[in-house]
Amino acid sequence: MRNLFAFLSGGLFGAGLLVSGMVDTAKVQGWLDVFGAWDPTLAFVMGGAVVPMFFVWRLAARRSQSFLGNPLPRPAAPLVDRNLVLGSLLFGAGWGIAGLCPGPALASLGFGGWQGALFVAAMIAGMAIMPPLRARLDKGNPAAPLSDY
């Protein structure tokens, strides 16, 4: 049952990424390029997703477990550390260079050609080298281990 709902959530997410145009790297770069022909679409995508989710979180806060009986996520960690800032900057740079973030990269795997597949392979490699590199980054500057998403 959990796997069925995970599949449905993933499918719905993919449909939303396709319909919204987030799989189109030109649209994403158009949003990030404030000095070019600026494209505001992404603000509507983010707004359309965040506003209903705000109410879903409030609903979830009144429950002790999920509908399938699983524990709900713990409250968000308040800590802002170097890894959050540095990681987000690096991620944003890659997002801007190619116009793809992880969700749309996976959603367009089936029709994005060899370029899309190569991007996903490089992304997985980046994910794989993170833990050992992070261990070196954190040496002498221990950051609290966090795993939010």
Place this chain on the structure above:
Amino acid sequence: MEQDWVWGLVGGLLIGAAAGLYLLANGRIMGASGILGGLVDGSGRSSGAERLSFLAGLIVVPPLLVPLYRVVDTHITSNVAVIVIAGVLVGFGTRLANGCTSGHGVCGMSRLSLRGFVATVFYLLGGGLALVLGRHVLGVI
């Protein structure tokens, strides 16, 4: 082109519905980089089947919808170096920050998480700087 914002809003609502379903049914936060990354580095092995099911839906469903939909072109560059550098940065950065546009952006900001807002500010900043440097200064993207 004029209706792009409508499609953006409709797609955004679908993304919100997906995140809501995953939270309310499975008790999970819908973050694409975390779901995949947990499989890549082994930290999410205990929920491996659930993660694989989510990724299967995410990868299989959009291509099925493409024929019903308007023309789909991802407009991605064919420059191998640009693709590889961007992919590694996205993979490494999202795992270091523990989240991407869906985790920190959609799910984090909607629960008013400070980390979600800070991450969103910095990935937008990183993306904006990449466009300024890469497109307007160097002319490579």
